[in-house]
Amino acid sequence: MENSTDTRVIRSRTLMENALLSILEKEGVKRLTVKNLCQVAGINRGTFYLHYKDIFHLIEETALIQGLLSVFEPVRIQELRNYPDHEGAYPPIAKAFQYMHKHASFFKALFHSEAPAELKERLQYLVGTRLYENLRRDQADKNESLFTDYAIAYLGNAQFGMIQHWFKTDRAMPPEDIARMLTAYIRHAPCLDHKV
Structure with missing residues (x-):
C-alpha cells in the first residue's frame, strides 16, 4: 500500500511540475x-x-x-576574493550561469520583469541574499551584524539584478563572461572592504 501511495505522490508531483513548465514555456509567468x-x-x-x-x-x-x-551554494567571500585566477570567473558562479543558460526558457520566464512581486522576492532570496549568508556567520563575533545585513542586501540585490538583466537582454553575453563580471564585482565590492 505504501508503494502505491508513493507512486501516486510522484505521479501527482510530476504532473504538476510538467504543467508548470508547459505554462511558463507557452504562456509565460503572468498566466501561472x-x-x-x-x-x-x-x-x-x-x-x-x-x-x-x-x-x-x-x-x-x-x-x-x-x-x-x-x-x-552560499559563497565563501574570502575564498572568492583569494581565488588565484583574477581574470577568470569563480567556478561556482560560472557553473550557475552555465546551468541557467542550459535551462534558459524556464529561468527566463521566472526572471521576467512582469513576474509577481512575491516570486521576485523569493527568487531574490534564493539566488541573491541566500548566497551571502556566510558573511553573517563570518562576522558574528565582530559586532558588525547591522553592517553585515546591509552588505548582504547590497550584494543580493545586485546579483539578482544582474541575472534578471542578463535574461532581459536575451543572454547577449555568454555565461562565462557574465560569471567573470559578477566575480569581479563581488571581489571589488566596496561594502566588503570594511571587513574582509
Missing part, C-alpha cells in the same frame, strides 16, 4: 496560477494543496530550481 496549473495538469485544487503551500512553493521544489541551488 493554481487554477490554470490544475487545469493543465488534470488535477483538482485539493491535490495541489496536498503537496504545496502555493505556486511559489511548487517553483522552489522543481528539479530545475533545486539543481540551480545545488550549484549556487
Whole structure:
C-alpha cells in the first residue's frame, strides 16, 4: 500500500511540475496560477494543496530550481576574493550561469520583469541574499551584524539584478563572461572592504 501511495505522490508531483513548465514555456509567468496549473495538469485544487503551500512553493521544489541551488551554494567571500585566477570567473558562479543558460526558457520566464512581486522576492532570496549568508556567520563575533545585513542586501540585490538583466537582454553575453563580471564585482565590492 505504501508503494502505491508513493507512486501516486510522484505521479501527482510530476504532473504538476510538467504543467508548470508547459505554462511558463507557452504562456509565460503572468498566466501561472493554481487554477490554470490544475487545469493543465488534470488535477483538482485539493491535490495541489496536498503537496504545496502555493505556486511559489511548487517553483522552489522543481528539479530545475533545486539543481540551480545545488550549484549556487552560499559563497565563501574570502575564498572568492583569494581565488588565484583574477581574470577568470569563480567556478561556482560560472557553473550557475552555465546551468541557467542550459535551462534558459524556464529561468527566463521566472526572471521576467512582469513576474509577481512575491516570486521576485523569493527568487531574490534564493539566488541573491541566500548566497551571502556566510558573511553573517563570518562576522558574528565582530559586532558588525547591522553592517553585515546591509552588505548582504547590497550584494543580493545586485546579483539578482544582474541575472534578471542578463535574461532581459536575451543572454547577449555568454555565461562565462557574465560569471567573470559578477566575480569581479563581488571581489571589488566596496561594502566588503570594511571587513574582509
